[in-house]
Amino acid sequence: MDSEFNRKREFHNGLAQSERQDGAKAAQQSATDLKRQDFGFELPPELIAQRPPERRGDSRLLVLDGASGALEDRRFTDLPSLLHPDDLLVFNDTRVIPARVRGRKSSGGRIELLVERLLDAHRALVHLRASKPPKPDDVLAMDAGFAVTVLGRRDDLFEIRAESEQPLLALLEQYGQTPLPPYIARPPTETDRERYQTIYARAPGAVAAPTAGLHFDRTLLDRIAALGVARTFITLHVGAGTFKPVRAERLADHRMHAEWIEVGDETCERVRAARSRGGRVIAVGTTAVRALESVCDERGTPQPRQGETRIFIYPGYRFRCVDALVTNFHLPESTLLMLVAAFAGYRETMNAYRRAVERRYRFFSYGDAMFVARRPAQ
Numbered sequence: 605m606d607s608e609f610n611r612k613r614e615f616h617n618g619l620a621q622s623e624r625q626d627g628a629k630a631a632q633q634s635a636t637d638l639k640r641q642d643f644g645f646e647l648p649p650e651l652i653a654q655r656p657p658e659r660r661g662d663s664r665l666l667v668l669d670g671a672s673g674a675l676e677d678r679r680f681t682d683l684p685s686l687l688h689p690d691d692l693l694v695f696n697d698t699r700v701i702p703a704r705v706r707g708r709k710s711s712g713g714r715i716e717l718l719v720e721r722l723l724d725a726h727r728a729l730v731h732l733r734a735s736k737p738p739k740p741d742d743v744l745a746m747d748a749g750f751a752v753t754v755l756g757r758r759d760d761l762f763e764i765r766a767e768s769e770q771p772l773l774a775l776l777e778q779y780g781q782t783p784l785p786p787y788i789a790r791p792p793t794e795t796d797r798e799r800y801q802t803i804y805a806r807a808p809g810a811v812a813a814p815t816a817g818l819h820f821d822r823t824l825l826d827r828i829a830a831l832g833v834a835r836t837f838i839t840l841h842v843g844a845g846t847f848k849p850v851r852a853e854r855l856a857d858h859r860m861h862a863e864w865i866e867v868g869d870e871t872c873e874r875v876r877a878a879r880s881r882g883g884r885v886i887a888v889g890t891t892a893v894r895a896l897e898s899v900c901d902e903r904g905t906p907q908p909r910q911g912e913t914r915i916f917i918y919p920g921y922r923f924r925c926v927d928a929l930v931t932n933f934h935l936p937e938s939t940l941l942m943l944v945a946a947f948a949g950y951r952e953t954m955n956a957y958r959r960a961v962e963r964r965y966r967f968f969s970y971g972d973a974m975f976v977a978r979r980p981a982q
Contacts, residue, residue, distance in 0.1 A: 640852065652788075653971040654788055662680075664678070664972040665683065666972070668974055668975070668977070670948035673955065684827050687828060690881045692875065692877075694886065699809065701722075702776050703781075704717070705779060710745075713736065715732060716733040717752070718811065719772075719811060721843065729762070738762070782796040783811045784800065801813060803821060804820075804825075814842055841864045863913060864911070885928075894915050894917065904924040904925050917939075917947075919946045931974050932968065941957075
């Protein structure tokens with residue numbers, strides 16, 4: 605691992621010299637030279653958190669200053685000391701649905717459905733795991749006692765309709781399982797129904813949690829509010845695509861999966877108000893970053909929007925809205941790690957991850973967190 609980090613350190617020492625010589629144009633060109641493999645790192649399996657901490661907020665917090673690269677080890681309960689009264693915290697209020705159900709095809713073969721997106725009361729797009737994919741009009745019998753009809757296929761997803769008077773969401777709430785990430789090597793429990801969910805979750809539709817928000821409990825939110833820090837909400841329904849690896853070698857060749865966002869008038873007004881009073885816009889999670897950056901114009905002014913986003917943020921991206929970020933530690937070679945590297949700087953981010961491994965931070969959904977101040981535009 606040391607040789608790999610040394611190789612990347614040498615690369616970015618050259619990048620820093622290039623920036624000093626040629627300015628922002630050279631920095632942009634160097635960023636485009638990064639490959640998927642540049643975002644790999646070795647992670648001991650025992651650092652992948654399999655369960656949440658005993659209490660929300662009982663996690664560690666690695667603070668990264670993108671401007672200087674400085675790192676500091678803190679506790680998540682120290683977060684209020686990093687905030688200013690004029691700041692605005694932006695949370696994602698999506699709610700994780702119990703999206704995984706199992707059943708059988710008419711042939712008797714076992715199947716597993718993972719709902720990716722609810723389309724209406726009875727239809728959804730799903731990932732479908734089976735020995736042989738079903739065909740349109742096939743009827744699948746769920747173990748819970750209801751049936752779904754396969755309506756067709758959209759790329760890697762299947763469109764299905766629940767054959768029940770009850771809405772599909774109600775059936776999932778009653779019979780579905782919490783869709784824990786693939787790196788959690790255990791079945792979901794009733795505890796996960798609560799803990800793989802933020803305390804402010806409101807809008808059902810996600811199949812993966814906006815995990816930076818899992819650290820916040822009511823006490824911490826009250827402490828932050830007492831400082832005069834404002835807060836607002838966006839909605840981004842996190843899809844299973846968040847766990848998909850990047851296949852393309854060149855980052856620019858990767859096609860990002862689509863996710864549903866909603867950013868309302870009130871949120872846009874609060875972002876503008878924070879800007880006018882000199883406060884920072886602090887995104888709680890990469891999903892909040894993606895939602896905000898999707899709706900901001902070149903001047904950094906947000907506009908209300910409801911619809912899909914495929915925004916892919918990687919080094920070279922110019923941020924228009926977000927100044928600081930609360931986030932968990934992400935998978936190697938993932939789009940989320942690439943977003944953090946764009947935000948704080950590639951070298952600074954990979955150094956932070958190396959420190960997190962060396963100091964035994966807990967990784968991924970139920971793991972520890974980072975507070976990242978954005979690197980100034982070059």
